[in-house]
Amino acid sequence: MSKRTEKTIVDIAEELNLSVSTVSRALNDNPNISARTKEKVKKMARKLGYRPNALAAGLRNNKSxxxxxxxxxxxxxxxxxxxxxxxxxxxxxxxxxxxxxxxxxxxxxxxxxxxxxxxxxxxxxxxxxxxxxxxxxxxxxxxxxxxxxxxxxxxxxxxxxxxxxDDYLGGYLATSHLIERGCRDIVHISGPLSCNLYVERVAGYKKALQQHQIPVRKNRLFYQELTRESAWQTCKKIFSQKPYPDGIFASNDTTAITVMEYCRTIKVKVPEELKIVGYSNDPRTEIISPPISSVDQYxxxxxxxxxxxxxxxxxxxxxxxxxxxxxxxIQLLERESSAAPVKHGRKKK
Structure with a gap:
């Protein structure tokens, strides 16, 4: 097969009997070139299969x-x-x-x-x-x-x-929300502390616990890549023995959704027995049942x-x-996964 030869503005100029500078201006919609000439030039460019060389143009004007x-x-x-x-x-x-x-x-x-x-x-x-x-x-x-x-x-x-x-505030609000909903044993599933996001979210989690005189327990903190596979393995550790936690703050929504799925397999009811908050406001959090509370990052x-x-x-x-x-x-979006218990009033006799 013969090697394909790239067409240039010189070829267009020769076909139309125009100067190279006129063809160049027409292709770049120069206002000094008539609409009729621009149309002729662009039509011929399409016919010949001309492709503008953006790299060469970038080298000329130092902008790509x-x-x-x-x-x-x-x-x-x-x-x-x-x-x-x-x-x-x-x-x-x-x-x-x-x-x-x-x-x-x-x-x-x-x-x-x-x-x-x-x-x-x-x-x-x-x-x-x-x-x-x-x-x-x-x-x-x-x-x-x-x-x-x-x-x-x-x-x-x-x-x-x-x-x-504002990841510090996001971690603080998510944890405070769980505490306000009655949780006292809250797990935080974090990403690795080599990343700024998780350093700040963990700091917010710890601050909320401290403000409510709840001890920060090392066995309630997990650091990992926030994939479904990692979350599933972490759930096995969390629920390997009782007492189970009553709240989980996950540093992304994939992890929060996985926690929800795992709870179904072991018959833990959300939000009655465990409340969950995720992070990022992934659209999946709204359509899963029950919908998952999450932190919107805008x-x-x-x-x-x-x-x-x-x-x-x-x-x-x-x-x-x-x-x-x-x-x-950021904004905490409260949904059913962290809902407060329904209070039933007494019936009058």
Missing amino acids: KTIGLIVPRISMFFPATISTIIQNKLQEYGYHLIICQSNDSYEQEIALVNTLYSARVDGLVVSTTLYTTDFSHFDIFRTNNIPVVFFDRVPKDYDVKVIKG PAMMGERVVAALMELINSPTAATKFTPEIIP
Whole structure:
């Protein structure tokens, strides 16, 4: 098979007997080119199968109009939702998005950072892996004045733009809610403490217990990757012997849903015998029976703020000398999984 030859604007110009500069302006909708000429040029471009070389154009003007996004797993509700918001908002500014997933692998994250740098992206948006504690692989962006915005899973002592949820308050409200519903033996299923999210949610959990004079017990705290498989194994440990807990605060909704499923298998009634609160407001929490209380992280608000911050950095790259973390509010959504017992009034004789 013969090698396919890419058509260029020179070929279009020759077919239409126009100058190369006229063809270039027509393809870029230059107002000085008539509508009739633009239509002729674009029609011929389609006929010849012409493809604009975005990389070459980017090299000429030092802008690729492309942003890189690294998330842990695109299959998870929160990263998937916020990725869509970021892409849609970037399109309003004329930017395209390259979405990559690290699969929670630190080594893969390093490789993706280098790949996106080589792809000449104009900016980088990142939610790190569970295990990222060294952020030096992002230095290549910082030293070359390419904007980087971290969201959700973020560095603690690394001077970059950070946009995150109020995870401490989320942990505190979720635990306080269970206490207010009468729970006194509350399990918290957390992610690894190498990640900022879970450090703060655990701190909120402990604060709520302490405020109500409830002891923090090590055997009621579990640290793990928040997958269905891990949650199922943890449930086996939690319910291996009595007394069972009367409340469980799970640091994501996949874990909360798995707890609910496990309780069905051992005939523990929710919310009568065990109350559950999850985190992220995954849509599944509303349709499961009973619906699960959860902490809403407002992904749309976070995604919009991420893009706004990125555009500010792209348009004013030297404006910020010291970055202040931006905190997105959270809200506890109370549903049936943590409902209070129904009180029946006495019948009058």
